[in-house]
Amino acid sequence: MIYAEGLRRRYGAVDALKGVDLDVPQGTVCGLLGPNGAGKTTVVRILTTLLRPDGGTARVAGCDVVADADRLRYRIGLAGQHAAVDELLTGRRNLVMFGRLYHLPRRTARRRAGELLERFGLAEAADRPVKTYSGGMRRRLDLAASLIVAPPVLFLDEPTTGLDPRSRLALWDLLRELVSEGTTVLLTTQYLDEADHLADQIVVVDSGRVAASGSPSALKGKVGGGRVSIAFREAGDLSAGIEVVRGVLPGEPEIDRGERRLAVPVEDGAASLIKVATALDEVFLRLTEVTAA
Amino acid sequence: MTVLEPPATRLARLGWALADSLTIAGRTYSRLRAQPGELAGFLVFPIIMTVLFGYVFGSAITLPGGGDYRSYLMPGIFMQVAALTAVAAATAVSEDMALGLIDRFRAQPIARSAVLVGRSVADLSIHLLSVAMMALCGVVIAGWRPHGSPLETLAGFGLLALFAYAMIWIGTYIGLFVKNGAQADAATFGWLFPLTFLANAFVPLEGLPSWLRPIADWNPMSAVVSAARRLFGNPGSAAASWPLQHPVTSTLCWSVLILAVFVPLAVRRYRTATSR
Ligand SMILES: Nc1ncnc2c1ncn2[C@@H]1O[C@H](COP(=O)(O)OP(=O)(O)OP(=O)(O)O)[C@@H](O)[C@H]1O
Numbered sequence: 001m002i003y004a005e006g007l008r009r010r011y012g013a014v015d016a017l018k019g020v021d022l023d024v025p026q027g028t029v030c031g032l033l034g035p036n037g038a039g040k041t042t043v044v045r046i047l048t049t050l051l052r053p054d055g056g057t058a059r060v061a062g063c064d065v066v067a068d069a070d071r072l073r074y075r076i077g078l079a080g081q082h083a084a085v086d087e088l089l090t091g092r093r094n095l096v097m098f099g100r101l102y103h104l105p106r107r108t109a110r111r112r113a114g115e116l117l118e119r120f121g122l123a124e125a126a127d128r129p130v131k132t133y134s135g136g137m138r139r140r141l142d143l144a145a146s147l148i149v150a151p152p153v154l155f156l157d158e159p160t161t162g163l164d165p166r167s168r169l170a171l172w173d174l175l176r177e178l179v180s181e182g183t184t185v186l187l188t189t190q191y192l193d194e195a196d197h198l199a200d201q202i203v204v205v206d207s208g209r210v211a212a213s214g215s216p217s218a219l220k221g222k223v224g225g226g227r228v229s230i231a232f233r234e235a236g237d238l239s240a241g242i243e244v245v246r247g248v249l250p251g252e253p254e255i256d257r258g259e260r261r262l263a264v265p266v267e268d269g270a271a272s273l274i275k276v277a278t279a280l281d282e283v284f285l286r287l288t289e290v291t292a293a
Numbered sequence: 294m295t296v297l298e299p300p301a302t303r304l305a306r307l308g309w310a311l312a313d314s315l316t317i318a319g320r321t322y323s324r325l326r327a328q329p330g331e332l333a334g335f336l337v338f339p340i341i342m343t344v345l346f347g348y349v350f351g352s353a354i355t356l357p358g359g360g361d362y363r364s365y366l367m368p369g370i371f372m373q374v375a376a377l378t379a380v381a382a383a384t385a386v387s388e389d390m391a392l393g394l395i396d397r398f399r400a401q402p403i404a405r406s407a408v409l410v411g412r413s414v415a416d417l418s419i420h421l422l423s424v425a426m427m428a429l430c431g432v433v434i435a436g437w438r439p440h441g442s443p444l445e446t447l448a449g450f451g452l453l454a455l456f457a458y459a460m461i462w463i464g465t466y467i468g469l470f471v472k473n474g475a476q477a478d479a480a481t482f483g484w485l486f487p488l489t490f491l492a493n494a495f496v497p498l499e500g501l502p503s504w505l506r507p508i509a510d511w512n513p514m515s516a517v518v519s520a521a522r523r524l525f526g527n528p529g530s531a532a533a534s535w536p537l538q539h540p541v542t543s544t545l546c547w548s549v550l551i552l553a554v555f556v557p558l559a560v561r562r563y564r565t566a567t568s569r
């Protein structure tokens with residue numbers, strides 16, 4: 001449903017994406033996990049037609065993100081990293097407007113708006129201007145706006161940032177329900193537990209690259225059996241890498257100098273992976289891959 | 294729910310763009326209803342300008358060729374308010390950008406030009422409301438009258454509206470570049486407001502120092518004011534430059550030129566603009 005190959009994107013001097021691959025089957029959730037500046041938002045923007053990739057190709061719901069953008073836009077919902085709703089209009093008026101802009105008949109747009117306001121616990125505040133909403137309410141309205149046409153593919157950029165625990169759980173429930181009905185979801189998050197709870201597939205992005213991917217259980221590592229393994233391009237980097245890894249992970253690395261590879265047993269693969277990838281990135285070592293199993 | 298498809302035929306695409314523009318224009322009206330203070334501002338500013346200039350400066354200024362200063366002034370104020378439509382347009386567009394609303398619009402299947410066209414048309418209609426208010430107030434307070442034929446009067450207002458629409462597009466384009474409303478204000482009002490004074494809007498150009506004179510003579514705003522004065526049959530002053538000798542033609546040319554440049558530029562910018 002979402003397929004990307006070799007996505008690259010620069011912003012002036014910043015190389016934000018250096019070749020990202022994704023493959024998300026229909027009716028599943030893919031969690032893009034990564035630290036600040038990893039490139040998560042950039043991936044979402046490319047897949048939702050907001051940015052053109054400098055290189056690589058991507059298809060969403062069978063539509064090419066560049067060549068077939070108009071058809072694609074009917075098939076996706078987007079909730080960006082910051083709530084994008086009109087502050088002066090009421091919550092209801094916002095949703096009806098977004099519905100109309102998907103070319104829903106007026107009556108359908110009104111009905112959908114009512115349903116979603118109910119669903120997101122905004123029924124009482126529905127007819128107040130958004131500027132009187134709290135941050136979390138705004139966020140929920142924004143999420144509601146992304147669902148106005150019940151799109152087959154949903155993109156959520158850090159959807160639970162700023163939500164209280166109850167709203168967060170409610171959103172998780174809603175997403176599970178949508179997915180069980182066949183919706184495909186790509187969400188970004190900085191929280192491992194969120195990706196763990198929701199995602200069928202976790203893709204760890206770091207410095208514009210996919211640092212690791214796999215199912216949550218594979219990434220988390222079975223107790224006692226989890227390992228993070230890192231392959232380096234140059235022998236010199238391996239020695240430096242060993243020092244870095246010793247600094248961030250408790251386990252003692254097993255080293256294979258011939259293959260320029262090291263592996264560390266860990267308890268929590270994904271968290272360790274992010275730690276390692278970030279630490280290695282800071283010292284600019286050239287990796288060929290980081291995986292957890 | 295069934296997934297909709299984009300329209301296949303050219304006619305259907307046009308209908309689509311029109312419907313989207315109307316939805317966006319509707320949004321502008323809803324916003325205005327939500328903040329009546331803003332609307333009051335649009336309507337009161339022209340009245341303040343009329344009274345301020347008409348009575349405060351008017352008492353000190355005598356026209357070289359004779360004629361009533363307040364009648365001379367009204368076309369100048371019409372032009373100034375038309376020129377400043379760019380400020381509101383830039384501010385509103387930049388706020389939509391900063392909020393990420395433009396991102397949301399761009400991720401929806403909206404006709405590429407609709408967001409900007411819808412906004413600009415709504416802005417123009419609000420401007421026309423304030424022009425009507427100004428004209429009324431000119432007639433009642435300042436004793437201003439259009440002396441030409443009804444057709445000429447209509448042409449005068451039409452020309453002013455065309456110029457205002459062109460200015461809205463300049464503002465729209467600038468709004469897509471700046472980061473927030475304050476920057477938008479600085480990037481439009483900052484040069485537009487002085488420029489409205491570097492024209493024949495409030496004082497005859499005869500008194501200007503010779504190095505400033507050519508700027509004022511060739512300032513498109515002077516042409517707009519002269520055109521309005523001619524069509525309304527209001528007092529004007531001698532025209533030394535080609536644009537002021539042919540003010541209607543020059544105003545048409547300027548407005549069309551601005552639109553021909555800034556509409557495509559703004560739409561192109563919109564298609565790739567992302568917040569931040
Ligand atoms: N408009 C822009 N101009 C310049 N650089 C940008 C722009 N947008 C993003 N970047 C840079 O590109 C890189 C990736 O940014 P991106 O927003 O995709 O990261 P992210 O993973 O979403 O981070 P966060 O968790 O902070 O949201 C960062 O280094 C960022 O500074």
Ligand SMILES: [Mg+2]
Pocket residue numbers: 040041042081157
């Ligand atoms: Mg981000």
